Amino acid sequence: MRFRLVLIVVAVYLAVTLLSVVTISYQARTDVVREVESALSQTALMLDGLPLTQKRIADLSGLAPRHVDILPQGGRPPVGSTQADTPAWFIDLIGFHAEPLPERRVRTADGSEVRLLPNSRDEIAEVWDSIVQLVALFSIACAVTLLVLMLALKRAQSQLRSLVRSVERGTKQGIGLKLAQYDEPEVKRLADHFERIGSELEAEQADNQRLTDALMQLQEEERAELARELHDNLGQYITGVQATAALIEVCCADPQKTLEAARRIQRDCSEIHAGFRQLINSLHPVVLTELGLSDALKSLVQRWQENTSILCVLSVDDELPTLSIDSATHIYRMTQEALTNCARHSGANRVTVSLNASRKRLSLAVVDNGSGLAPGTRFGIGLRSIHQRARALGGAVSLESTLDKGLSLVIDLPCDGQVQSQLQSQRQENLSA
Ligand SMILES: Nc1ncnc2c1ncn2[C@@H]1O[C@H](COP(=O)(O)OP(=O)(O)OP(=O)(O)O)[C@@H](O)[C@H]1O
Ligand SMILES: [Mg+2]
Incomplete structure (x- = not known):
């Protein structure tokens, strides 16, 4: 989870940085051309018709405006500049080298020519510096975000681990859950929820225990009832049948008494039968x-x-x-x-x-x-x-x-x-x- 989170944060920052760099570079392509062109035009306008001699032009070169190199006739453009810090691929990206701006020429009072060369070095270096600063800023922001996230995660995880340990201990010992106070709101909610489940479980267990006790008591009562029924009711009729059968043995010579005994046995047997049916029916x-x-x-x-x-x-x-x-x-x-x-x-x-x-x-x-x-x-x-x-x-x-x-x-x-x-x-x- 931690790794995934880091990956997501870094990916988001990378995407935002990349998008900003692309936007700035894209905008810079037109801005640089526009800036240099305008500098060229302004310088040409400024020098046009001025009584300049070659010597004065040489002085002016030192004071050249940004984005323009002023060269006397036959002069060489300056080499080495801030552009050396700017990577070549970036200059290619801005596209200035691919389509160089044309130089301008201004005629001086002594009849010679002054060359005005476009100079994009400073402008591109400025854009490059802005991009480097932006990337550095985003990297710092990304690092700070990750640090804060890790700290928060560590804290939440330690609270969660402690919660899991307490819940495991509580459920193993079969006691009600009494959990510590947590300050992370989500962990607190989770702990409250576990406590509630724990007390519901406890109540349910106590209820089940009561129910089991009551069921066992009921079972005992049913057995006692069954025993009473068999002993007091059915047992009594069976004893009656036994006694009547013994009587027949004694008075079998007397047909009237034997008949009465047989009838009594029949009556007792139907009572036994009815009793049995009732008993069986109450059982199932x-x-x-x-x-x-x-x-x-x-x-x-x-x-x-x-x-x-x-x-x-x-x-x-x-x-x-x-x-x-x-x-x-x-x-x-x-x-x-x-x-x-x-x-x-x-x-x-x-x-x-x-x-x-x-x-x-x-x-x-x-x-x-x-x-x-x-x-x-x-x-x-x-x-x-x-x-x-x-x-x-x-x-x-x-x-x-x-x-x-x-x-x-x-x-x-x-x-x-x-x-x-x-x-x-x-x-x-x-x-x-
Ligand atoms: N038809 C009813 N009319 C009025 N109260 C009822 C009715 N049925 C149940 N009760 C009430 O609900 C309670 C619970 O009933 P329940 O059948 O669960 O237990 P019980 O009848 O008291 O005991 P037993 O466990 O032997 O059934 C009863 O004690 C009674 O107060
Ligand atoms: Mg009942």
């Missing part, structure tokens, strides 16, 4: 694979209504896209969770559950007419799991709550054609099994 909605999502939702809503005595209206589109069993399970569980919340928190007397499909989207809405979300409500496992499931399906959840008017929970999901065909084959497999 078997009804989904047996009946499909639409009927599974109907059965869920019906049971919920019976248990809560809250009116629940279900509306499911006639033509739903076929979904994978995973997607259907997520939708079923989200509905179940939303209904549980309505029963536990809303105080509603009417709930609507609708599942609508458009071309490429599926929308599940659970709307109640209860209390709505209280201000400052924090999400528990229920709403989080709804969000998590929606995200797993590539969808999103929106909650609209109006105090004392109710809560509307809408889950918008994409439908995937590939998933549909998977499910079709899965359902066909289930049917053939």
Whole structure:
């Protein structure tokens, strides 16, 4: 990066210098000719008709105006001048040598001639000096710019390095980011941004920890519930069957008692069967694979209504896209969770559950007419799991709550054609099994 920056600065200065040199040289080509021509004309006008003798002309040569050499008849032009400092290529560039200006002649009082020779030496040397000064000036400016840039860069880089070190240390130790104060505005902004991300990450981690704890507790509660159900309910019926079977052994001679015992065994067995179905269903909605999502939702809503005595209206589109069993399970569980919340928190007397499909989207809405979300409500496992499931399906959840008017929970999901065909084959497999 440093090298590239140096290269850019030098290139810019070089381009500007080159452009200035070319402009000055180009302008000088016409200026020099104009200056010398005007000097020649002025000198010719000045000398014309003056009573000059050869001797006086020799004196005048020493006082010759710039750009003009005054020579008496037969005199030789001067050699060696400031032009010697000016490189030949530059004189060629100005183009004076290629097209030399013609000399002028003036007649003196004694009848001889005075030669006026054009002299561009001083003028070209002046232009050359200006160019040398300009290049020197630009070189100094370029060096100063580079120096200032390097210093600023060094400072910013050292702050950036320190920032990276602090961020690396913070993330390695898993602690919140507390970064030093930086005075470079960009580095400061970056540090603030990292600190913000760090604290968000910390909050997220704490949240995740809380969620994991709650999930583990829930798992324990579910296991305890399962054990209680198996022991208190099903275990009790199995003990009953065992006892009745033992009774048959004792009174098998009495047909009436045997008949009664057989009936009791039948009754207990159907209770065990019903208990098992309920237990299995609470562990996994078997009804989904047996009946499909639409009927599974109907059965869920019906049971919920019976248990809560809250009116629940279900509306499911006639033509739903076929979904994978995973997607259907997520939708079923989200509905179940939303209904549980309505029963536990809303105080509603009417709930609507609708599942609508458009071309490429599926929308599940659970709307109640209860209390709505209280201000400052924090999400528990229920709403989080709804969000998590929606995200797993590539969808999103929106909650609209109006105090004392109710809560509307809408889950918008994409439908995937590939998933549909998977499910079709899965359902066909289930049917053939
Ligand atoms: N339909 C609703 N009407 C009013 N408030 C609701 C409704 N649904 C949820 N809430 C509020 O949102 C909070 C969070 O709900 P969430 O389901 O995430 O957790 P929870 O039901 O309290 O506990 P759990 O983790 O067992 O589900 C609830 O405590 C409740 O205050
Ligand atoms: Mg809940």
